[in-house]
Structures are given as structure tokens and as C-alpha cells.
Amino acid sequence: MKKKYRIILFHAIFWLAYMLVSTLIEFAGNPKEYVFSIGDFFFTQFPNMCTFYLCIFVYTRYVNPLKIYSLITALVLVYLFSYLHWYVNAYHIRPLIKANGGPTPAFHVWKFAIAVLWLFIKYSFFAFGYYYATENIKQQKRLRLIEKEKHHAEYAFLRAQINPHFLNNTLNFFFAKSLPLSSELADGIMTLSEIMNYSLKQDREDQTTLIDEEIAHIKNVININQLRFNHELKVNFEVRGRTTNAHIIPLILITIVENVLKHGNCTDESNPARIILDINEDKGYIQLNTYNKKKKGPKELSSGIGMENIRKRLSHHYGDDFVLYIQETETDYALEMILYQIYYNKETIYNADNQPVLFQSVNTKPQYPLP
Numbered sequence: 001m002k003k004k005y006r007i008i009l010f011h012a013i014f015w016l017a018y019m020l021v022s023t024l025i026e027f028a029g030n031p032k033e034y035v036f037s038i039g040d041f042f043f044t045q046f047p048n049m050c051t052f053y054l055c056i057f058v059y060t061r062y063v064n065p066l067k068i069y070s071l072i073t074a075l076v077l078v079y080l081f082s083y084l085h086w087y088v089n090a091y092h093i094r095p096l097i098k099a100n101g102g103p104t105p106a107f108h109v110w111k112f113a114i115a116v117l118w119l120f121i122k123y124s125f126f127a128f129g130y131y132y133a134t135e136n137i138k139q140q141k142r143l144r145l146i147e148k149e150k151h152h153a154e155y156a157f158l159r160a161q162i163n164p165h166f167l168n169n170t171l172n173f174f175f176a177k178s179l180p181l182s183s184e185l186a187d188g189i190m191t192l193s194e195i196m197n198y199s200l201k202q203d204r205e206d207q208t209t210l211i212d213e214e215i216a217h218i219k220n221v222i223n224i225n226q227l228r229f230n231h232e233l234k235v236n237f238e239v240r241g242r243t244t245n246a247h248i249i250p251l252i253l254i255t256i257v258e259n260v261l262k263h264g265n266c267t268d269e270s271n272p273a274r275i276i277l278d279i280n281e282d283k284g285y286i287q288l289n290t291y292n293k294k295k296k297g298p299k300e301l302s303s304g305i306g307m308e309n310i311r312k313r314l315s316h317h318y319g320d321d322f323v324l325y326i327q328e329t330e331t332d333y334a335l336e337m338i339l340y341q342i343y344y345n346k347e348t349i350y351n352a353d354n355q356p357v358l359f360q361s362v363n364t365k366p367q368y369p370l371p
Contacts, residue, residue, distance in 0.1 A: 019045050039097030047085040048123050054078045055127035064135065075124065083116045188227045191220050208247040211279065211286065215239055218257050218275075225261050234272035235261070241279030246286060248339060249317050253277070255306050256290060256335060264292030264333065288337045294330075314339070 027034045062071035179186040266273045273292040314322045321340040
């Protein structure tokens with residue numbers, strides 16, 4: 001609130017100074033006949049001030065994103081308002097105050113329209129300069145904030161790496177010690193070590209990884225959970241399509257799979273959890289569908305931050321080129337995620353017109369339960 005009042009104060013000081021300078025210029029032009037008038041001091045510039053702020057409002061609404069027809073229409077309306085305002089000011093208010101400059105000339109529509117048009121162009125141009133400067137300042141603040149958050153995240157990641165590295169080295173030691181005693185235990189320790197290694201490797205928010213590596217990571221997580229529950233989990237994980245050269249931002253798929261393992265009833269043989277990953281090479285997208293029955297009894301605490309973080313990361317990396325749809329009931333949970341633009345560099349998919357396929361819409365309404 002203090003900032004708002006400070007901005008209003010700065011604007012008031014600017015216009016007072018501007019009107020004072022205009023008055024001094026008018027006085028310098030004809031000092032003998034000049035008569036100071038409070039009414040003339042304020043009303044002479046008031047229509048221009050209204051034009052200035054109305055143009056700023058129009059630019060704020062229609063410049064970013066640019067809506068060209070709405071922008072032109074709004075500016076024309078502002079000009080008409082300015083025309084009417086100046087007419088009232090010149091021919092109805094000016095005669096009532098001690099205005100300098102002699103009597104008001106006779107009204108001519110086109111001459112008056114041209115004079116107002118020049119004033120409108122001048123102050124709309126000033127308004128655009130003000131709008132552009134403020135937007136640029138806001139953008140610079142956003143960039144500095146993003147850079148600051150990035151540095152904090154990198155620093156936090158480096159601090160967090162200390163314990164995971166120590167744990168990974170310890171797991172390798174346990175693997176060597178357990179290998180002569182139990183091959184199953186040794187395999188479990190090695191699988192956990194591979195999970196740790198993969199998670200440590202994904203240290204940049206904007207990097208992508210081969211989907212083959214994500215699939216291997218998912219299998220490791222499922223395997224380690226099978227060991228925890230004595231191979232009683234009923235989880236059907238299916239990969240369809242060719243995975244070569246398909247890329248994805250890391251740790252998205254595994255977060256969804258971990259939610260299935262954590263909150264789903266994965267021990268019901270008649271209703272196994274289903275995870276289907278479909279890589280559509282022709283249209284250049286991947287589609288992940290999951291379906292699971294919910295656990296009965298006490299539920300594990302969930303803040304929902306994981307899914308919200310996924311949505312933010314997808315929006316940051318893919319923009320509008322993704323679909324994330326969740327359907328939840330009292331007993332079931334189903335998710336569909338579609339990611340476009342997943343092929344990079346090594347092999348680009350082309351359509352019949354020899355154009356690279358980057359985005360092709362598909363039916364995004366999931367049908368549950370999955371086949």
C-alpha cells in the first residue's frame with residue numbers, strides 16, 4: 001500500500017511540475033498580457049492527463065499479449081473521448097475561467113479534430129513510453145528473482161548431495177559385504193544404488209534425458225518395492241512403441257509411479273495397478289496412463305505438492321504442449337499425461353509434407369478403467 005501511495009505522489013509531483021513549466025513557457029511568450037489563473041493552470045492540461053492514463057490502461061490490456069484489433073478499437077475510442085473532452089474544456093469550461101491566449105476561436109469540426117489528433121498522438125506516445133519502461137522494469141525484476149531462485153536451488157542441491165553421495169558409497173560397501181551371503185539382498189542393494197545414482201545425475205531443471213533411462217529407473221523402483229513386499233505387488237508396467245531418441249525431462253514419470261506404489265492398493269490380484277507408457281513415434285508424443293485402486297483403511301499423508309510440482313515443471317518446459325488429466329473417485333485413481341515435442345536432434349519425425357512434426361492433437365479424454 002505504501003508503494004501505491006508513493007507512485008501516486010510521484011505522478012502528482014510530475015504533473016504539477018509539468019503544468020508549472022507549461023505556465024512559465026506561456027508567460028515567457030506574452031508576459032505583458034499573461035494573467036495567472038488556478039482554473040487555467042489545471043484545466044489546460046487535464047484532458048491531456050486523461051488521455052495519457054487511458055492510453056496506459058489500453059496498452060496494459062491489449063499490448064501483451066498483443067490483441068491488435070482490440071488495441072486499435074480502444075485507441076480510437078480514447079481519441080473520441082479526448083475529442084469530446086477537449087470540446088467541453090475549450091467551449092464550455094474555458095469561457096468560465098480567466099484563460100490566457102485570447103478568446104476561444106470559432107468551432108470547426110475538422111480543424112478541431114486535427115488539433116486534438118496531434119495532442120492525442122503526442123500523449124499516447126508518452127503513455128506508450130511509460131508503459132514500456134514500467135514493463136521493462138518488471139521484467140528485469142522477474143529475471144533477477146528467477147536468477148536468485150536458481151542460485152538458491154543450485155546451492156540447496158549441492159548441500160543435499162553430501163548425504164546422498166555418502167549413502168551411495170555406503171550401499172556399494174554393503175553390496176560387496178552381502179554378495180557372499182544373499183544374492184537377493186545384494187541385488188536389492190545394487191538396485192537401490194542404481195536408483196540413487198540416477199537421482200543424483202538429474203541435477204538440472206531444464207535438462208532432458210533419454211526415456212530409456214527413465215524406464216530403467218521405473219523398473220528399478222518397482223523391483224525395490226517388490227523386495228520390500230516379498231514380491232506380492234501386482235503392478236503391470238507396459239511400454240508400447242519405439243523408445244529410441246525420445247527425450248523427457250527427468251523424474252516426472254517416476255514421481256507418478258511412486259504415487260501409485262505409495263497410495264494404491266497394489267496387492268489385489270483381481271485389480272492390479274496398471275502403468276502404460278505409449279511412445280507414438282509418428283506423431284511425436286508420449287502418453288502415460290496409470291490406474292489403481294486406492295488403499296483401504298488409514299491413508300498415508302499426502303500434501304499434493306508432488307503433483308503440483310509436476311504440473312509446474314511441465315508448464316515451465318513444455319509450455320502448452322502437454323496434457324495432465326486426473327480422474328479420482330472414492331475407490332479409484334487414474335491419470336493421463338501426454339507430452340509433445342519429445343524428439344530431438346538425432347532423429348526428427350516428418351509428416352507427408354516433409355515438415356517436422358512438433359505438435360499433433362490427440363484425443364485427450366481418458367477412458368477408465370484402462371484396457
